[in-house]
Amino acid sequence: MLVGDLLGTPRAPRARLRELLAGPGPLVAPGAYDALSARLVEQAGFDVVYMTGFGTTASLLGRPDVGLLGGSEMIDNARRIAAAVDVPVIADADTGYGNAVTVLRTVAAYEQAGVAGIHLEDQVSPKKCGHMSGKAVIATDEMVGKIRAAVAVRRDPDFLIIARTDAAAVEGLDAAITRARAYAAAGADVLFVEAPTSEEEIARVARELRRVAPLVFNWAEGGRTPPISLERIAELGYSLVLYPIGTLLAATAGIRSFLETLMDDGTPAAALPGLPTFDGFTDLIGLPEIHELEQRFAP
Numbered sequence: 001m002l003v004g005d006l007l008g009t010p011r012a013p014r015a016r017l018r019e020l021l022a023g024p025g026p027l028v029a030p031g032a033y034d035a036l037s038a039r040l041v042e043q044a045g046f047d048v049v050y051m052t053g054f055g056t057t058a059s060l061l062g063r064p065d066v067g068l069l070g071g072s073e074m075i076d077n078a079r080r081i082a083a084a085v086d087v088p089v090i091a092d093a094d095t096g097y098g099n100a101v102t103v104l105r106t107v108a109a110y111e112q113a114g115v116a117g118i119h120l121e122d123q124v125s126p127k128k129c130g131h132m133s134g135k136a137v138i139a140t141d142e143m144v145g146k147i148r149a150a151v152a153v154r155r156d157p158d159f160l161i162i163a164r165t166d167a168a169a170v171e172g173l174d175a176a177i178t179r180a181r182a183y184a185a186a187g188a189d190v191l192f193v194e195a196p197t198s199e200e201e202i203a204r205v206a207r208e209l210r211r212v213a214p215l216v217f218n219w220a221e222g223g224r225t226p227p228i229s230l231e232r233i234a235e236l237g238y239s240l241v242l243y244p245i246g247t248l249l250a251a252t253a254g255i256r257s258f259l260e261t262l263m264d265d266g267t268p269a270a271a272l273p274g275l276p277t278f279d280g281f282t283d284l285i286g287l288p289e290i291h292e293l294e295q296r297f298a299p
Helices: 002-006 013-021 035-043 053-061 071-084 100-113 140-153 173-185 199-209 230-236 246-265 269-274 278-284 287-297
Strands: 027-032 049-051 089-092 117-121 160-165 190-193 216-218 240-243
Touching: 013 160, 027 035, 027 053, 027 246, 035 049, 035 071, 035 246, 035 278, 049 071, 053 071, 053 089, 053 246, 071 089, 071 100, 100 117, 100 140, 117 140, 117 190, 140 160, 140 173, 160 173, 173 190, 173 199, 190 199, 190 216, 199 230, 246 269, 278 287
Parallel strands: 027 049, 027 240, 049 089, 089 117, 117 160, 160 190, 216 240
Antiparallel strands: none
16 A cells, blocks of 8 residues: 555546446445554455544544544544555545535545545534434535535545435434435435334335435444345345444454453463464554565665
8 A cells, every 4th residue: 555655556546436336236335443444444355445433433532423523533534544545435524514614624625635435414513423312403405505515615526425314313214315305406426314223214215215316324233223134235226335333343342352361361372362463463554565665765
């Protein structure tokens, strides 16, 4: 990755994302909360990385996703993640961090950060994770203005604008579908109806909206949406599947297990056989690339 950057290897992640979304099956996007987890997603063979706001908040603050992070912190994390991988990155942009005028700056900053697309949601700020209770949504017209602003300000027409509505939990599924149609009419490239609570609702969203725009399915691990199979998601016609926090949960479990061993034994020796070796880990994060650069360019 670093070698490619320094040598100016051309990359077109936004055009690639559009191409992938137009493919025959759902595009799978595991969540990443930092540059290391993003590299692991890419190395596992996935074609796109999703920067999770839930995971970003947890990793940066050790706190829940209830609107505690501002736009600058989220964009800084998006920039680091996008710089760490060659595959397209889709980033959570929350509410856009203000009104429609603020969205102009938010979209420009995310685009400059190098991500391939963002999603904007219609929650009242400060927002909450889409699978938490106590959410509130702004007026449809206000969100339409935000989407129009986002579309108008992007410089690269391939930069993806995903419109997310959290209205299903607040106003009901009918209202969420009506809002999604309005957001598509305002220029959103992809629609994201958050947190349907039954397979019947999942199917209805797909039935009513899949011909309006490509659809996101948020397979939130442990969330309110039923954990249906990828085959069923494909059958319904969803174009993009997010697995937002599985990497975060797996890392948490791994760290806890390691620390329990350390606390019990006084050393980490018993845990080491299940972990990457020091040399293996430095290879994973790109030390051979650094050695190559030293050979080619360092005096």
